[in-house]
Amino acid sequence: MRKTCLDSVFKLAKTNKKIIFIGSDLGPGTLEEMRNQMPDRFFMEGISEQHIIGMSAGLALSGFIPYVNTIAPFLTRRCYEQILVDVCLQNLPVRLIGNGGGVVYAPLGPTHLAMEDIAILRVLPNMTILAPCDAVEMELIMNETVTWPGPLYIRLAKGGDEIITNKSEVRKIGKGVEIKPIGKHNFISTGVMTQLTLDAHKILLDDYDINVGIIHLHTISPLDRDLISKTLTEAENIITVEEHYRTGGLGTSILEFCNDNHPEHSHKISRIGIPDEFPKNYGSQQQLIEGWGITAISLSKLMLAKIKNESVS
């Protein structure tokens, strides 16, 4: 997914001379071809995230479209004020590409995890947040990023993620996707958690003959209000699933929307995500997520409990 994303920047830069790539201190050889072919539009600025965001704002003020890439926690937390003041307040077309959204860097420990990135960026006016589920969707979405008018955060997963998107599909920023048609019981997910909801869908269908809907939101902010409204009003049960703290992310966003627009439906929603704690373990992304009880089996069990109107946490 990361390679597809960065390759897309290079591809788009070939036809749009406003596109610039800026990295901090990425791995050797990153976008080397772009560096060789477009040395005046490729910059490796060093470990200086505050500066990089401000410099990107300056380039954007001058008509360029900077795509900025580094590890998600450093791209969001270290330079949060620069994102707010330089980019969002001035509403500039800076694209932030965060490697390792969620707990991709599990073995490296809490310093390298981005479990709150959606929450802290979602509250910034003008910011748009994208979390594609696979490399195919990433490429489709990247094509849409060039002309998007304001700031963008693109949350990358680990890479090598199961492909569930067809190249012929259409992706528009701000428009969710009914991976499985909206039904009585539905999952709403983002990023690679959508693959997990598909697994849960299969368990529920094969073992219990229950056909659940799946709404995939590659765009977390702004929410697809029409699709969420439709889901809230038509469904009996909704479970949101995200690789992010339960606080402040996708689920919270949908609860807020529900409370503002459909308060009578709030009881339908349960939120699945990372509990309010720092991880106690290392291992792999999958181990951490499973350690928090986020599995296809647990999702299907939770949905069954909701359907039976049992008390769920």
Added chain:
Amino acid sequence: MDKRSKELRKLVLSAFKSDRRGHIGPTFSLIEILRVLFDSFLKFNPEKPIWKDRDRLILSKGHGCLALYAILADYGFFDKSELEKFCKYDSILGGHPEYGKVPGIEASTGALGHGLAIGVGIALAAKINKKAYRTVVITGDGELNEGSVWESAMSASMHKLSNLIVVVDKNNLQSYGLTRDVIDMGSLKSKWEAFGFEVFEIDGHDIQALEKILSNLPHTGSKPITIICNTIKGKGFDFAEGNANWHHKSYMDDELLNKMSKLLE
């Protein structure tokens, strides 16, 4: 102090009379720097504030914005009557300047340590586009406490941004007191030189000295430039000069404002 410097200070006072608050010291140390930049150096057109070939000026020490508002109003970027609405609910002129609201303001500043990074981006854009415009970033000396300034300094030097000029308004005071007592930064000249800049140091209230330095730029043609301007915080008002208590006032009564006006007669 000559007539023009006094007139610009009077414009600032007209704004103070509105909201009766503001950053007094950091505004008045800046007047001569801005005056010479606008009168003798920057290329701009108040009728076309976003003219693409204009020189860019970023006031990184955004709290000194009244000095910039005064000179922009003086040049007709907006009507001088706007100054009398300073900080009012429906004013375009807030306590820190905002891009997109005020003609002539190139970037929203106020959070310190941001302006140089933006200036590097703008200067780099000029280089990529082979444009001749220059970018001037004005920082405070207290602002140089921010590590982000030095991240950007390294970048400016690496990119050989000789079209970038950093002007340090070195008034030796920050909010809490003397800059050397808050955090002693040692020789600013040595620091900027170590970061790859060509550095000059002058009296920031000396019109001729400022004009001379600016008229001879660029020098090396490959290094970014820093002009350290030794200034007096609160310049022009003896009771405020060099006094940290006048960094910001949240209320200025008629007696004080009249006293300040008399000093400009």
